[in-house]
Amino acid sequence: MTPFKRAVLGSLLALSWPAAQAADGQKVFTQGGADPAALACIACHGADGGGMAAAGFPRLAGLPAAYLSKQLRDWRTGSRRQAVMEPVAKALTEDEIKAVSTYLASLPQAPAGNLRRQQIANDPTERLALYGDWSRQIPGCVQCHGPGGAGLGEHFPPLTGQPASYLVAQLDAWRDGSRSNDPNQLMVGVAKAMTADEIKAVAEFFARSASQEVNP
Ligand code: HEC
Ligand code: HEC
Known part of the structure; x- marks a missing residue:
């Protein structure tokens, strides 16, 4: 040969x-x-x-x-x-x-989130998701979870395409310590700095953004 x-x-x-x-x-x-x-x-x-x-x-x-x-x-x-x-x-x-x-x-992925949402923030929830809040050391979610929250590489999972209640459960799990598996504590700090209302709103934003093509 x-x-x-x-x-x-x-x-x-x-x-x-x-x-x-x-x-x-x-x-x-x-x-x-x-x-x-x-x-x-x-x-x-x-x-x-x-x-x-x-x-x-x-x-x-x-x-x-x-x-x-x-x-x-x-x-x-x-x-x-x-x-x-x-x-x-x-x-x-x-x-x-x-x-x-x-x-x-x-297997086929969830449809990618609306990428425009990476740039245009219309309200406080979108601002938190896209840009974070540096006064509380919260980076924008999309900075790690990829454009539109569609996931990035092997270690940053997608947020779009997941049920809002699942996303809320994970953020709550980091807050109460039942999930402590994030490398370098990347998520525990983010979750603890958010209010319960923000967690719910951001989870709904990502759960929704997979199916929504046009920014209202
Ligand atoms: C500095 C990087 C970083 C930032 C910023 C970040 N995340 Fe994460 N996130 C991660 C990593 C890494 C994981 C996966 C941890 C693991 O291996 O279990 C994760 C996992 C998650 C999960 C669990 C997903 C699943 O499938 O179980 C949720 C929910 C989540 N992040 C929400 C958010 C939200 C909401 C924001 C913005 C407020 C955010 N993240 C910002 C790094 C980040
Ligand atoms: C009886 C229902 C049930 C069955 C059967 C089940 N799962 Fe799950 N799975 C769940 C639930 C509920 C969660 C969410 C757990 C949480 O909130 O942390 C989950 C979460 C997961 C996650 C985490 C996803 C993420 O984004 O972090 C993985 C991975 C997973 N399951 C893999 C499997 C595999 C592989 C099997 C089969 C061998 C399986 N599951 C069978 C109910 C189930």
């Missing part, structure tokens, strides 16, 4: 490897893990992984694999605590965590 052929074959093998993992991940998603306590994700997170807004179950489809597997490991170590997900995460094997995260990351 020529070095060129070997290189081509090598890259084909590298490409087929994630596909093999994705098959397992789909099974974990639709049927659960080997341990019966690792319930099928589809039951709560929806057939397309888009979550169930009315129940406050978050979207998983299209979220970064590294972020998803980190969350599942954080429930295992206790730096994120929540009664429903903790037993599910503890019952998954490390292989199942990797496979299901890779599978979920490959």
